[in-house]
Amino acid sequence: MAAADLLVVITDVIFARVGGIYFPVSFLHITHVCRLIPFLVFASTEASVWLTVAFTFDRFVAICCEKLKTKYCTEKTAAVVLGTLSVLSCLESLPWYFIYQPGTIIDNVPWFCVTEAYFFNSPIWAAFELFHYILTPCVPFFLILLLNVLTIRRILAASRVRRGLRNRSNGENHKDPEMENRKKSIILLFSISGSFILLWLTKVVYKMFARIANIQYYTSATDSNFITEEISFMLQLLSSCTNTCIYVLTQTKFREELKNAVKYPFNLIVRLVKL
Template sequence: MSPQKKHWMVTLQEMTQLTLMLSSANIITFLIIWRRNCMLSKSSTLYLMAISVADSLVLIFIVVLELSVKYHQQEPFWSYEPWCSLRDIFNYGAYNASTWLVVVFTVERFVAIHTWKMKTKICTPRCAAWTITAIFVFSHLFAIPHFWSNTSVYVNNKTRCIYNPEAPSQFIHTLVWFQTLQAYIFPFLIILTLNGLTLHLTSRRKSVVLLVTVSMSFMLLSVTRAITQIILRTTPMYTCDRNDYNLQINIAADTGTMLSLSNAAANMYLYVCTQSKFRQEFLACVRQVRSKHFEELTVTPLWIQAVSVSSLSSRNPRLTP
């Protein structure tokens, strides 16, 4: 598609993808939580580090390898088999892991705040490590059925990866509702319920700001995609051309996707806004990096020092060893 014929939605998505890649600081978040003292429990530290990793995978698989490549190549590598069929396994696997890590973080914090007897068994680094591992494994296992939802076709002198029009409608509906239930409805219900109980029962409101901010931002940024994916996959629109932006549903669906993906790049900024200790450690890291960079720029290179000493020695024999 030439620049003159680009739909404004395509331009907006390209700008959004670039912004997400440039603004994402998940690696910095991971390192700060891991190496600095942010006054978090050990189990919470593991969950937040895992969320950073899962969000990075979402950005890599969906933003970089799928969406960005889509707008820079006529026939991306995932237009061909087996990548066309495998693509959604990695996409949904990463997205599901990111979603359920937020859910278990919400559960873990609720237990830590309200259930002291269970806290010693559940809110431990060992339990957190096993839970995180299980979430990554099962998130990708549950995404395997998507292997049969896409197919590679050659139309209009171009190879494309599209929703499989020959897939049985019962299989597609089952797949869509299963994904919707496990990635949106169940997580939304759990998060809303536990956050509501936490805010109702907890007098120390400041201690739950991070929990509520992370979980509720995930919900608000994901709800549009949840609704549009249900409409696209369970109606006759399933076979429509997803690149045709004359269809309003495509504009709504891609807007929902952009909002949902922005959550994967936003968590560090949520931590900075809500956690004073994290903000202090972040600023300390920035100052440390700047000071080291300044020292590297101001230190005289060894070869210049050697030349200077040699020059002085030639003029003053007493300086010669």
């Protein structure tokens, strides 16, 4: 999931945003390339969203489904889920590649990307766009909320039982490390689902409004619709950074794996030098 979030930053922020603004005439604006960038943006964004759902479901199974836990929470299952969601994200995002046409042709090379008129006028494309935003992120909204509510309810119920048993055996309310871990789990689940929903909500509402109101062009950079759209994009992109930051702050194992990933190239160089 952190890798998918990083791909969102690379494709959407670096290629689409920074490349489009600060390098107005570069290879990024060749038609075949600038067609590919939106496809990569949508595919990586969709993978990031659905991997968040997969993570939430994994936590739900690990905490609430003891019998299924031993079969589902394995490296093999994780690899299958990661591969399946990545392939499906690419397939669902593929139509975005075909909504652009060349803006001009220079020396037989097509340059720039102009949105085809039929994208705004075709009911088929309107239905596809609606389906896209229902699939990502409206359905994940519902699934993440549902799974987190069920998981937190199970944690609270188990915590009440554990607290009662400890009070009966000890007669005092000592600090319980297990209870502290459960509180951290609840905070983690709330943080992920809450930030995900809040940061995506503006974009979803605006995109549906733009399609209903048939907003195709902006009069200027001070147009209220343009400003709203850019703010919604900024918030949505922030959602790709918050999950990784949350893991770094709350998960000891994640911090250890991140340190190992950073150290690996240097350790490899040291081993090669010693040889």
